[in-house]
Amino acid sequence: MALLEIDGLSKSFGGVTAIADLRFEVPKGQVYSVIGPNGAGKTTLFNMLSGIYRPDEGSIRFQEREITGLQPHKVAAMGLSRTFQNLQMFFNMSVLDNVMVGCHLRTRSGLFRAALRLPGIVREEREANRLAREELTFCDLERFVDLEAGALPYGVLKRLEIARALAVGPQLLLMDEPAAGLNDTETAEMQRLIRRICERGITVLLVEHDMGLVMRVSDRILVLDYGSRLAEGTPSEIQNDRRVIEAYLGGEVQYAV
Amino acid sequence: MADQILQFLLTGITVGATYALVALGFAIIYNASDVVNFAQGEFVMIGAMSAVALSAGDNGLPMPVALLLAVLITVCVGVLLQRFAIAPARGASVVTTIIITIGASIFLRGVALLVWGKDIFALPAFSGEQPIHIGQATLLPQNLWVMGGTGVMVLGVHWFFSHTAVGKAVLACSCNRTAAHLMGINVGLMMLIAYGLSAFLGAMAGVLVAPITFTSYDAGVMLGLKGFSAAILGGMGNPMGAVAGGLLLGLIESLSAGLISSGYKDAIGFVILLLVLFFRPSGLFGRASVERV
Amino acid sequence: MKRLRGLFLLALLVVVLPILFPDNYYVTVVAVSAALHAILAVGLNLLMGYAGLISLGHAAFFGVGAYTSAIITTRFDLNPWLAMAAGILLTGCIAFIMARPILRLKGHYLAMATLGLGMIVQIVLVQAEGLTGGPDGLGGIPPLSLFGWEVDSDLRWYMVMSTVMLLVVWLALNLIDSRSGRALRALHGSEVAAEMMGIDTTATKTGVFVIAAISASLAGSLFAHQQAFISPDSFSFFFSIELVTMVVLGGMASTFGAVFGAFVLTFLPELLVVFEDYEVMIFGAILMLMMIFLPQGLFVGLQGLLRRLLQQRAPARLPAPAEEDKHGAA
Known part of the structure; x- marks a missing residue:
């Protein structure tokens, strides 16, 4: 059974169509990538999901339940988490606190209990602290724990966003261009990290421009063009798809083939 | 009843014209530098107070000269404010700039208190006190000066931004500072012009309205708040919207003072402002902006 | 107890001051208003400093609290503590109702909306003469008493006010260092990301707005009983601005910064009195200069300076802490 089912999805902004009648399914436990040229509607898709x-x-439909139009925090509570293309870090907080925010849904205490620091709070804090440190270690960030998020270099912040999203405890993780702006070494690390996330049983939906990374890391790929589905299949199917090659390389293909 | 309403409308337009000039000043500074200038009301006060001071007494200057000098003094204050308080704090947060301009406003009020004391002053009317009758409603010649003066200045500002190279350069800075700088526009100078122009409008509002409302060292506070309200009401992003917002606020106040309660007229103005903010946050005449994630 | 070290220091100061300087005007009178201002500033700082939501109308909640206490105790002769609770309830309800539409706004629009709310409340206080006594104010408010212990001298007020201040600081410190506190700060950092972490941002904003409002109401009730007479002047736009200035002056997002800011801004005018006519001008100039040259606030700025000095002396083992609020958009 598919974890995520998209059917007939459309969105336009002031007459400009961003996504048009899109349909696809993301199987559980896989790395599923969405590719397409700039402006194909990938980020719009993520923002809708x-x-x-x-x-x-x-x-x-997510885990066989309708989530269309739910507020983001409700979607998150159902087990869907994401990272952002342009970093949305909490720069006013420490690295550890950033990830501890991710544990928000796994802890319960409210404003008043926290203000009075009733007994349960200390235990809950310790638990959130432990979870956060685990995710930081998983993303190889343990040495930055006590730093302010604002002091970190870009590549580290990219991984910190992932650690924070993992702390939510998601079934599905949407990753919006995790390798953008990374150098080759960092990209290779990112590739390993994505696979390790998938091995934990978390389904990954990936938007990425680095084709090499996409081809190496994905189980299936969806190609978007002008907001609709151009092709879908395994990496090797996509690499040999005429329509994809045409869309990416233009008319030259006619002569090349 | 109809005559009464006509009277309220006439008063409303006069008051609204003053608000409109203050709001226009707000909008110009906001668009040029992303700063809400809480010292805007002090421009009005300084304009009016210096005009009074310069023209008063036996060896006071002739009225037109005094007015000209008063406006000039205010423009200098505006330019100095930009140069020494706003420019050094570039890139500061919204709250910080708000407190800087509030500090400036308290400072200017303090100076005014020192120079002119706590007394209330009036400026003689420009062309007599003979009331003009329209039906049962009356109008002072000074009201016409306020309306006419405001009209001329609003048109002037509109022309400045749409037809002069300098005006367009100021607008370019407001759209994108870096791009404007790369295009060879002297951004710093444009900021000075924006603040100078805004102070000029404030001072003009001050001298035009002083014969009707009187003036004192703390007259700028309420006017500043009203101007800010008017600018938000009309839409901060749009200078002409701010003008419309000013006129509208003046009319609302005058009508609610006349028909409902004079004590609550300011409250009614603020209630309407809140409603506009709740249901149309970009202002009545502003354009909504889309936030990008 | 590293968490509460600052609180213990503050408590120590509170105890030592009246012993060192008994009957000193600055301790028994000025410090009492400073403690009152600190209660207000700490509450406002939760809203402004941590959650990043500016309010230029905080004096309104202070006023509603004060007037509820005053009206209930003078007109209906009810117990002051009951009146205080009623004030908190009323303010909480007003804040709860206003929070949703107001907190959808951002930046200057939020500033204007809160300013408008403050103005409306002040105008009502002036105009509703039958209830509030109008511009002339309301007098004869009874003092507080605690199990027969009447709070009727300056020193006793010093004790009560500073105890409440310490309590409020303690609550604020607990709150910030918790799940809800992180949610608040996250909201300031990035609203979308906070939502994506499962934080109901609307509810969180409403919660902090209500908490800031009820702490202001509590301060208002204390103020009314302490002064025995209140008038609308104490709850004007200027007081709202003063409160904002206290928070910013101390350094946003720092509870002790807010306390520090409250003390500086309460003592400053007392000291400037010697300049007589120049007072207003100097006050404005100090405000401007401080914000231009120390935008991160006096307390936080000094803290950073101290930290750097200490580090120069002993080379740090840990990597240098990042400048506070480097990315701190408002």
């Missing part, structure tokens, strides 16, 4: 934008039409 995570509840930031409301779709004009269509349905999004």
Whole structure:
């Protein structure tokens, strides 16, 4: 059974169509990539899946439940987490606190209990602290624990965003261009990290421009063009798909083949 | 009843014209530098107070000269404010700039208190006190000066931004500072012009309205708040929207003072402002902006 | 107890001051208003400093609290503690209702909306003469008493006010260092990301707005009983601005910064009195200069300076802590 089912999804902004009647399914436990040229609607798709934008039409089903139009924090509570293309770090907080925010859904205490520091709080804090440190270690960030997020270099911040998203405890992780701006070494690390996330049983939905990374890391790939589905399949199917090659390389293909 | 309403409308437009000039000043500075200038009301006060001081007494200057000098003094204050308080704090947060301009406003008020004391002053009307009758409603010649003066200045500002190279350069800075700088525009100078122009509008509002409302060292506070309200009401991003917001606020206040309660007229103005913010945060005449994630 | 070291220091100071300087005007009178201002500033700092939501109308909640206490105790002769609770309840309800529409706004629009709310409340206080006594104010408010212990001298007020201040600081420190506190700070850092972490940002904003409001109401009730007479002047736009200035002056997102800011801004005018006519001008100039040259706040700025000095002396083993609020957008 598919973890995520998208059917007839459409969204336009002031007459410009971003996503048009899109349909696809993400199987559980895989790395599923969405590729396409700039402006193909990838980030719009992510924003709809995570509840930031409301779709004009269509349905999004996650774990066999309708999540279309739910607020982002409700979507997150159902087990969907994400990272952002342009970093959305909490720069006013420490690295550890950033990830501890990710544990928000795994802890319960409210404003008043916290203000009075009732007994349960200390235990809960310790638990959140432990979870956060685990995810930091998983993403190879343990040596930055006590630093302020604002003091970290870009490549580290990219991984910190992932650690924070993992702390939510997601079934599905949406990653929006995790390798953008990384050098080759960092990209290789990122590739390993994505596979390790998948091995933990977390399904990964990936948007990425680095084709090498996409081809190496993905189980299946969806190609978007002008907001609709151009092709879908395994990496080798996609690499040999005429329509994809045409879209990416233009008319020259006619002569090349 | 109809005559009464006509009277309220006339008063409302006069008051609204003053608000409109202050709001226009707000909008110009906001668009040029992303700063909400809480010292805007002090420009009005300084304009009016220096005009009074310069023209008063036996060896006071002739009125037109005094007015000209008063406006000039205020423009200098505006330019100095930009140069020494706003420019050094570039890139500061919204709260920080708000407190800087509030500090500036308290400072200017303190100076005014020192120079002119706590007394209330009036400026003689420009062309007599003979009321003009329109039906049952009356109008002072000074009201016409306020309306006419405001009209001329609003048109002037509109022309400045749409037809002069300097005006367009100021607008370019507001759109994108870096790009404007790369295009060879002297951004610093444009900021000075924006603040100077804004102070000029404030001072003009001050001298035009002083014969009707009187003036004192703390007259700028409420006007500043009203101007800010008007600018938000009309839409900060749009200078002409701010003007419309000013006129509207003046009319709302005058009508609610006349028809409902004079004590609550300011409250009614603020309630309407809140409603506009709740249901149309970009202002009545502003354009909504889309936030990108 | 490293967490609460600052609180113990503050408590020590509170105890030592009246012993060292008994009957000193600055201790028994000025410090009492400073403690009152600190209660207000700490509450406002939760909203402004941590959650990043500016309010230019905080005096309104202070006023509603004060007037509820005053009206209930003078007109209906009810127990002051009951009146205080009623004030907190009323303010909490007002804040809860206003929070949703107001906190959807951002930046200057939020500033304007809160300013408008403050103005409306002040105008009502002036105009509703039948209830509030209008511009002339309301007098004859009874003092507080605690199990027969009347709070009727300056020193006793010093004890009560500083105890409440310490309590409020303790609550604020606990809150910030918790799940909800992190949610608040996350909201300031990035609202979308906070939502994606499962934080109900609307509810969180509403919660902090209500907490800031009820702490202001509590301060208002204390103020009313301490002064025995209140008038709308104490709850004007200027007081809201003063509160914001205390928070920013101390350094946003620092509870002790807010306390520090409250003390500086309460003592400053007392000291400037010697300049007589120049007072207003000098006050404005100090405000401007401080914000231009120390935008991160006096307390946080000094803290950073101290830290750097200490580090120069003993080479740090840990990597240098990042400048506070480097990315701190407002």
